[in-house]
Amino acid sequence: MVVFDKPHALNDIPFHYCPGCTHGIIHRLVAEVMDELGIEGKAVGIAPVGCSVMAYNYFNCDMIEAAHGRAPAIATGVKRALPDSIVFTYQGDGDLASIGMAETVHAAARNENITVIFVNNAIYGMTGGQMAPTSLPGQVTQTSPYGRDVKQCGFPIRVCEMLATLDGPEYLERVTVNNVKQIRNAKKAIKKAFQNQVEGKGFSLIEVLSTCPTNWGMTPQAALKWIDDKMIPYYPLGVYKDRTAAAAAVEKEEN
Amino acid sequence: MADKVLMKGNEAIAEAAIIAGCRHYFGYPITPQTEIAAYMAKRLPKIGGVFLQAESEVAAINMVYGVASTGTRVMTSSSSPGISLKSEGLSYLAGADLPSLVVNVQRGGPGLGGIQPSQADYFQATKGGGHGDFHMIVLAPSSVQEMAELTVHGFELADKYRMTSMILADGTMGQMMEPVALDALKVGEPVEKPWATTGTKLERVHNIVNSLSLVPEELEELNFARYERYKVIEENEVMYETYRMEDAEICIAAFGIASRVSRNAVDAAREMGIKVGMIRPITLWPFPKKAFKDSLATCKAYISVELSMGQMIEDVMLATEGKAPVTLCNRVGGMIPSPEQVLESIKETAARIGGNN
Amino acid sequence: MAKCKLTFKTDNCKGCGLCVDVCPKHVLALAEDQINKKGHHPVVAVNPEACIGCAFCATMCPDCIIKVEKGE
Numbered sequence: 001m002v003v004f005d006k007p008h009a010l011n012d013i014p015f016h017y018c019p020g021c022t023h024g025i026i027h028r029l030v031a032e033v034m035d036e037l038g039i040e041g042k043a044v045g046i047a048p049v050g051c052s053v054m055a056y057n058y059f060n061c062d063m064i065e066a067a068h069g070r071a072p073a074i075a076t077g078v079k080r081a082l083p084d085s086i087v088f089t090y091q092g093d094g095d096l097a098s099i100g101m102a103e104t105v106h107a108a109a110r111n112e113n114i115t116v117i118f119v120n121n122a123i124y125g126m127t128g129g130q131m132a133p134t135s136l137p138g139q140v141t142q143t144s145p146y147g148r149d150v151k152q153c154g155f156p157i158r159v160c161e162m163l164a165t166l167d168g169p170e171y172l173e174r175v176t177v178n179n180v181k182q183i184r185n186a187k188k189a190i191k192k193a194f195q196n197q198v199e200g201k202g203f204s205l206i207e208v209l210s211t212c213p214t215n216w217g218m219t220p221q222a223a224l225k226w227i228d229d230k231m232i233p234y235y236p237l238g239v240y241k242d243r244t245a246a247a248a249a250v251e252k253e254e255n
Numbered sequence: 256m257a258d259k260v261l262m263k264g265n266e267a268i269a270e271a272a273i274i275a276g277c278r279h280y281f282g283y284p285i286t287p288q289t290e291i292a293a294y295m296a297k298r299l300p301k302i303g304g305v306f307l308q309a310e311s312e313v314a315a316i317n318m319v320y321g322v323a324s325t326g327t328r329v330m331t332s333s334s335s336p337g338i339s340l341k342s343e344g345l346s347y348l349a350g351a352d353l354p355s356l357v358v359n360v361q362r363g364g365p366g367l368g369g370i371q372p373s374q375a376d377y378f379q380a381t382k383g384g385g386h387g388d389f390h391m392i393v394l395a396p397s398s399v400q401e402m403a404e405l406t407v408h409g410f411e412l413a414d415k416y417r418m419t420s421m422i423l424a425d426g427t428m429g430q431m432m433e434p435v436a437l438d439a440l441k442v443g444e445p446v447e448k449p450w451a452t453t454g455t456k457l458e459r460v461h462n463i464v465n466s467l468s469l470v471p472e473e474l475e476e477l478n479f480a481r482y483e484r485y486k487v488i489e490e491n492e493v494m495y496e497t498y499r500m501e502d503a504e505i506c507i508a509a510f511g512i513a514s515r516v517s518r519n520a521v522d523a524a525r526e527m528g529i530k531v532g533m534i535r536p537i538t539l540w541p542f543p544k545k546a547f548k549d550s551l552a553t554c555k556a557y558i559s560v561e562l563s564m565g566q567m568i569e570d571v572m573l574a575t576e577g578k579a580p581v582t583l584c585n586r587v588g589g590m591i592p593s594p595e596q597v598l599e600s601i602k603e604t605a606a607r608i609g610g611n612n
Numbered sequence: 613m614a615k616c617k618l619t620f621k622t623d624n625c626k627g628c629g630l631c632v633d634v635c636p637k638h639v640l641a642l643a644e645d646q647i648n649k650k651g652h653h654p655v656v657a658v659n660p661e662a663c664i665g666c667a668f669c670a671t672m673c674p675d676c677i678i679k680v681e682k683g684e
Contacts, residue, residue, distance in 0.1 A: 001681060001682050001683050002679065002680070002681050003616075003665050003667045003670075003680040003681060003682045004667040004670040004671070004678065004679065004680040005679045005680075006676045006679070010676060014623075014624040014675065015674070015675055015676075017674065017675075018626075019626035019627060019628040019652065019674075020626070020628035020629075020630060020674060021674055022674055023674070024673075024674030024675050024676060025671075025672070025673075025674050027676075028676050040455070040457060041454055041455050041456040041457040041458070042454040042456070043454060044324075044325075044452050044453075044454060046321075053467060054467075056463045056465060057463075059461070060455070060461055061454070061455060061461055062452035062453065062454055062455055062461050062462045062463075063452065063461060063462075063463045063464070063465075064320075064321070064324050064452055064463070064464040064465070065351070065463070065464065065465040065466065065467050066317070066320075067317065067320075067343055067344065067347045070313065070314070070317035070320070070344075073309070073313075073314040073315075073317035073318050073320075073321065074317050074318070074320050074321035074324070075321060076307070076314075076318050076321060077279070077281070077317070077318035077319060077320060077321020077322040077323075077324070077325075077329070078321040078322070078324060078325055078452070079321075080279060080305045080307065080318070080321075080322065081279060081305075081321070081322040081325040081327040081329070082325050082327075082453060082454070085325075085453070085454050102310050102311060102313075102314065103310070103313075103314050103317070105310075106309075106310035106314065179634070179672075180634060180668050180671050180672060183671050183672070184671075213628075220628040220629065220630055221629065221630070221633060224630070
């Protein structure tokens with residue numbers, strides 16, 4: 001009996017990611033969810049600019065490569081043209097929370113019926129390790145060589161918390177993939193985010209805390225630990241919004 | 256004889272787009288083209304279409320990119336500053352070979368400029384529109400009827416050649432009211448789009464809509480192939496109108512609102528016995544080079560009448576290969592040359608070339 | 613105990629070792645004496661009999677190179 005194999009929605013092209021980078025795990029989880037929900041044939045994915053720019057090569061579903069940060073706008077167009085398709089974006093922190101913040105916020109505010117996979121690794125990986133909107137205070141990067149000075153360049157942005165202030169979005173959860181238990185939990189969240197779209201519930205965003213061993217200057221093992229030690233304290237895991245669950249809770253209370 | 260209805264230029268564009276089968280419009284309010292958005296907001300939801308006011312011009316053009324990726328007809332419209340914002344998306348649309356229709360109802364610039372008519376985005380539309388080597392098909396209507404006809408034509412060319420068609424109008428054309436025969440609009444057969452990302456249905460290899468190509472040899476090949484397509488367009492899709500050119504010694508080059516003004520000036524000059532005519536480019540890209548070159552058989556001088564500091568004049572000079580002088584007759588900043596100003600320019604030119612005889 | 617089988621796409625392995633660390637039965641190691649097409653020391657099963665088919669290794673693998681089979 002096969003206990004574990006590559007999901008169908010992922011093709012055979014080897015990932016270009018650095019050794020130990022957890023992008024590959026997140027790709028696989030998205031593909032596993034597509035398999036399990038049987039949606040690969042009607043899925044259209046939007047790849048970002050950044051490390052996962054070539055995600056369009058890895059997923060077996062139809063794919064579109066976006067301009068930097070514009071994936072949610074493109075996803076809006078696809079979903080509005082093909083309401084029965086399953087549309088997802090896969091974006092990093094620079095793409096989603098810096099150059100594409102407007103597109104992100106407004107897609108969420110409109111409750112576009114799309115699924116957003118937001119990979120937060122607190123750094124710009126593709127360009128060689130510059131400060132990201134989610135880089136931690138004090139974090140050393142190529143463009144914050146003395147550590148991120150919040151007096152000079154401001155504070156990191158907590159995307160889930162910020163979007164949770166909007167009435168629009170259906171579902172917002174932050175997860176990570178730095179151990180087996182967290183990976184299973186992340187998959188559950190990603191599955192729910194796609195299931196919500198299938199059920200027409202609207203905008204779901206899963207923020208996944210991910211590693212960048214190369215640009216953090218660590219071994220892959222140390223990078224997994226850095227998520228526990230540094231990232232989770234600043235970016236607590238959990239559900240930030242679940243409109244359906246909240247409505248059910250209210251109903252229960254009233255009865 | 257088809258029934259005619261009185262319409263504003265901007266509304267004619269919107270209704271023609273609907274007749275062409277466009278059911279998706281994305282835009283952001285900006286004067287002087289907002290009637291297009293307002294018209295679409297009213298009409299599209301009633302016919303199963305999608306009108307969406309985007310958060311920015313940047314988002315609007317990327318929504319267009321998304322719909323275009325699915326092989327569905329789609330449009331956006333804006334005015335000069337908004338088109339600058341869309342230029343990123345225009346480049347990506349070109350790089351991914353996606354069809355779309357973009358309307359620019361030009362206003363005076365640069366910067367925020369004014370809200371009165373202009374033709375100062377000629378370079379932007381015909382020479383660039385964004386980073387990288389690419390062209391858009393640029394259509395310049397000079398009547399409300401043409402606003403409608405070129406909109407339909409623009410969609411068809413976009414689908415046929417997998418590229419963006421731009422309607423380059425101006426504030427006057429957008430606001431002008433004229434009778435339009437909508438029944439006269441002819442819509443062709445839909446074009447097959449096997450490249451569209453509509454979902455594989457697990458029946459085919461996945462489609463990828465993409466403008467990234469990291470292998471220089473491959474990117475070069477893509478550029479070469481695209482320009483081969485452009486050559487076909489230059490050979491087959493040039494549109495222009497000539498007016499009183501049979502024996503013309505002076506040729507006016509003018510498009511859009513400038514051509515309407517110039518037509519009056521040509522008539523007035525002809526009354527005075529000056530042999531003047533006009534070539535009105537309808538496609539600004541591809542530019543009617545041959546029409547201008549052929550006109551050298553009789554023409555000794557050219558006047559480019561423009562609402563800019565002289566942009567199309569460069570194409571007229573290139574097309575006439577320096578064999579005859581080309582002068583500029585212009586107003587800018589939202590001003591329009593008067594027929595008297597154009598007539599004055601014709602008279603000066605006639606005196607100059609007459610003196611040479 | 614049911615017999616388990618691990619299959620690796622060895623040439624896609626980047627030698628990150630995350631699978632090695634997560635294995636509860638110390639089945640895996642990076643092959644110090646091997647270099648794959650990518651130039652990495654790839655993962656190998658040094659103690660395959662101890663495998664319990666938990667698939668922790670495959671779950672942790674960022675490059676999706678491990679297939680896990682259990683039983684008949």
